[in-house]
Amino acid sequence: MTVTGEKPPFFPAERSCPFSEPPKYAEFREAGGLHKVTIWNGTQHWLATRHADIRAVLSSPSFSADVRHPDFPLVHSNQAEHEGGIFLRLDDPEHARLRQMLTREFSVKRTQAMRGELLKITDELIDAMLAKGGPVDLIQDFALPMPSRAICAILGVPYEDHDVFQQHANAGTDLDVSYEERDRALRTAFDYYSSLIERKRRDPGDDMTSRLITDHEGPDGFAPEMMPVLVGILVGAGHETTANMLGLGTVALLLNPDQRDRLREHPELAASTAEEMLRYWSIVSTDPRRVALEDVEIGGQLVRKGEGVIVSLIAGNRDSRAFGAGEGECPADQLDVGRNARHHVAFGFGSHQCLGQNLARVEMQVAWPRLFERIPTLRLAVPAEDLPFKKNSIVYGLKSLPVEW
C-alpha cells in the first residue's frame, strides 16, 4: 500500500541482481493487489505483478492498448508520435481484423518449415566463429545475426543493411536515448523502409513485404503511409527480442552446467528449455501497458476509467502461485530446463499476445542444442560479474558476451 504523501517508486526498477526480478516487484506481488508506480514523465500508474492479475489485465476488453489515448502510460516521449495508429496499438475488433492478415506468415506450420533454413544459418555462424577463433563476442557473431537473418529472409529485407535496422532497434529500446536521437533514428529507418517498399511495389518478390503490399494494402487493410512503420516494427520485434534471449539463455546454460548437460544429453528438452528461458528471463521489462476504458476491478483493486496499468512480466513469471508450487517442482526463481512453463506470460497474454512467438520458439529450439553440440567446451571469456547487462532498456539483454572454447 502506498502511504499518503509518499511518492510511488519509479518504474522500471533495476534488477539489482542480473538474474533476479527487481526486489520491489517481488515485495508488491507478495503484498497482493496493484501498486502505484511513477514513470519517466512523472505520471503515476498501477503495476500488476501477480500472474493471475497480469492475465486478467491483458485479456480484459476494459483496457485499451492505444498509445494515442491522452492517459496512456507511454514508455517514452516518442511513442505516440511514432507508433500511434499501428495495428498493435489498436483495440479489437480493428486490431484483430488487421492482425489476422499477418498471422498466417507466423503460423506454427510456416515457422516449423523454416527449421532447415534456421539450422543452416546457425551452422554457418558457428563455422565462422570457429574459423575466427576465440574469444569472440557471441552477441555480434551469433545471437544478433541468427534471428536478424531469419526475419530478413521472411520479410525480404536485405541483411546487408543490418546497420540501419539494428540502430533503429537500439534507439527504439534504449531508454537512455534522448528524444532527438531516437526521433532521428526512427526517421532514418522510416525513410529506409519507405524506399524498400517502393522498390517492392515496382518489383514484388516472394516475401512477406511484397505479399502485404499486394494483398493487404489499401482502405480495407494497411494504409500505405503505415507500411514502412509496420515493416520496421516487424523487423525490430523480429530480431531484437530473440537476439537478447539467445545471449541471456546461453549465459544461463554456461553458468548452470547441470542444465546445459541435461539439454545436451536430451535434445528433446529443446522445447521446454526455450519456454523455461522465456519465463526465467522475461526480457520485456517495461511492457505491456494499457489504459482503462471503464472502471474495472483487478486483484481486488478498483482501477478507474482513464487510469494506466503496467504489467511486470518478470514478476508474473516468478510468481510461486503459478510456477514451482507442485510436489517436487523446482522453485520459481530457479532454472529447470525440464519444467512445463508453457503458461508463462513472456509473450504477453490475450489478443495482443506475441505475433512472432512461433518463430522465436523455433529459433531458440534450433540455436542452443546446436551451439552446445558443436562447441561443447564453450565458456565465458570474462568473469560472470563483468558481463555488461543492459540496465535501462525496454528489452533486457547483454551488450556483449565474450566467449571462448
Ligand code: HEM
Ligand atoms: C523471444 C522473443 C520475443 C518476446 C519475448 C516477445 C514478446 C512480446 C510481448 C510481451 C508482446 C505483447 C505486447 C503487448 O501485449 O502489448 C509481443 C507482441 C508482439 N510481438 Fe513479440 N516477442 C518476441 C519475438 C517476436 C518476433 C520474432 C516477432 C516477429 C515479427 C514479434 C512480433 C510481435 C508483434 C507484431 C507483436 C504485437 C502483437 C499484437 O499487438 O497483436 N515478436 N511480443
